[in-house]
Amino acid sequence: MSTIIFFLPYLLIVVIFAVYGERKISAFIQDRLGPMEVGYYGILQSIADLLKLIQKEDIVPKAADKKLFLVAPILIFVIVFAGFSLLPVTSSWHGATAETGIFFLLAIVSLDVIGIIMAGWASNNKYALLGAVRSAAQIIAYEVPLTLSVLCVIVLTQTLDLQTISYQQGIWVNQVEPDSVNYLFGLMSIGIDITNVGGILSWNVVRMPFLFLVWVIFFIASLAECNRAPFDLPEAESELVAGFQTEYSGFRWSIIMLAEYGMMLLVSILGVILFYGSWNTPFPNIGSFKLAEWTGGLPGTTSGNILSAFWLISKTSLMIFLQMWVRWTFPRVRIDQLMSIGWKYLTPFALFFLLLCGVWRLLMI
């Protein structure tokens, strides 16, 4: 449970850097410079923004439902932050020991919509209400492909515990599962034992190569769950002002933003844990070059903790960069396109891959 002392400051730091990064990345994609005034190369811009936000007046509209209006942003943040309680940080610093780990995390992701509906309804503003209704429809629809894509991984790992899933994707697998053997591509018939080779070869996405396509489904669905572009219909600026957060100002608005970036971080870490080897190093042991051991570190030692945290954080940052890249590259989808992507394309493909993963699992044992 002690991971909270890591994740709360980490989340705040990530948000400060992500806001700056997002503005810079969008600027470079659009061939601009972005913020340049505050500090060298505009690096203090988000701190200045933060100071401005805290000073702002906390406005509650007269016609709003005061109690729900004030509670909603905190509820949104608390629900998202509850999800972090399950995530491991390093190879020996794990989250809550829930055997239903990932299942609980999916439940958390689906809870988020209640806070959004509350915020939208309590604002008593038609833009806010429309944004909330869109958000609810979107999150419910994309929960199906998201859950199915996670299920594809679960079929292969045979456990819901996130730390066990992490261990399975590296050379230390025998510390939690003494008898398990990793084969190249997971296929027993090939017969190449890579249990002690590790590295990228034992990541889930290589153990079952089709998982890359499953990850694409997971990534698209997670963008929709975060209400991020190209699925940012709930806060489409050109139609709905700012969607469910239209009436919020100052500190409460910044809490909503914090929750939004928290959700991004949550699904990014989740994607890394499920598909890209969690806190494991990408370098395999090659002969006497024990790269996996040198760059991974033995679980429980100081170097093991630092290195595994480093790999998890750097992979997660890459995922967040990818989310931003997508946001500034693709136009927003229409609501009917959103629904047909979710139900007619992602869900059937996810079901097909689920079958494929089941067959693959049979070849693994």
Place this chain on the structure above:
Amino acid sequence: MEMLEILFYIIGALACISAGFILFTKNILYAAFALVVTLLCIAALYIFSNAEFIAVSQIMIYVGGIIVLIIFGIMLTAKIRDEKALVGSHNRFLAFASSAAIFVMLISVIGTINFTQYQAVTGSNLHKIGEGIMTDYLLPFELMAVLLLVALIGATAIASKKEGGTS
């Protein structure tokens, strides 16, 4: 253990208070949000009895799914700001009589259970649940799946545009 016991009673009390709030509030949307609190508290009580899987299923299905649908339904049908979304109480005597009857029945049934004969479940029971569903309870499980599929197809059929009709 003392700490956990206090927490148990606090959560139980919270479940009762929010359930009472559902009864006495006149605003239907407040009632829906109070139901969220009740269901979350019950999920917490499941965790106290080592039923982690049921607790998470409760959050996933009831809070994340059904309550959201209820709120969605309220928001799409009722004019919330009007007086129409406020509910009164009708048939008070019948409601009181039937709920009292259910209460007495539950109390009497629970009173007959000999709890000491059950051993406390500790540790992992996730695999047992999975194996149970796939072996001993396979038929009810499959029937449930068929039922849900029928409901899904039915809902799609009702909601879809009829060919050649006016829509």
